[in-house]
Amino acid sequence: MNTLSRLLVITCLALPFTACKKEEAPKVEAVAAVPLPASGEQKDWVPYLQYKLTPHMGGITNSPYVYFLPMPDSEDFAGKYERQVEKLEQDLGRGITEGNMLVFASPAPEKEVEMIETAFKSVGAGTMKGVKVVFIGTPILGERVKAAVEPAGVNYIFEEAK
Template identity: 40%
Template sequence: MKMSIRMLLAAALTLPMLAACQKDEQAEVVEAPPVAKPAGSDENAWAEYLTDVVKRNVGTATSVYLYTLPSPDSADYEGEYERQLEKAQTDVMRGGVEGTLLAYGSPDSSKSADLAVEAFEVAQEGSMKGVRVLFIGDNADFARVKTTVEPSGATFQFVEAK
């Protein structure tokens, strides 16, 4: 995934939190309809979809990390997977900070699940208390991600990609 898309994702996740701090409590909130799951592998469409899902599930998180993968048919897919895995494992090895949300999603649910599972295989038991892990994917991948995340002490949340 291109660096500019990552920057857009980070900005899209951060700006609503900042804006929420400045909103008048009595202002009427009009919620936009959810972004539909993209049918194809367009990276921009997937970035928009995943950002929308994360924003709708951010809750009280103060830090958000989104680990995404491009479409499996994209150039340098394996290289991108390895870079994301290295980052995710490093973040998990450091242990969790309360209020952190780690979100995983991509056009290929199975590979996104692989990323989450491999990242949490390095977690120390109980080291992620106060952290929430959001997996956006298919029901078929739900159990194996949950089983790997739970020993870390993180709270697991699943959103079916649809």
């Protein structure tokens, strides 16, 4: 009986150690880089934007607001530009709340920056805290965007277009 009791105690003590399995670190799959699209078609930019935006989606509670201008030589570019400026100004005028993201990308980055600078002039200082603004473009243009959007209190993120 004494031996049986000892075996029972040893089994009870050993059981938790044999049942425990070391937790494995989650496997991270490498995501293949998506190249910058050569075309000015918005549909061609969707995979690229998904690739660039995925790392910044933490804390975002809604679908991002995406502002995209086509190539400057596209049909009715001036009209598309005016409609984008108007839409951006309306969105900003209604107020963008914490947990939202605004994304700016375009094969016409100079006009995109012009649009951002124009629309953000009317945004009050500190009124967009907790909002992420992502600009995909060149570093020089990124600095212009940063100067235009940071007074609003946004979390500015620059992604180089490449």
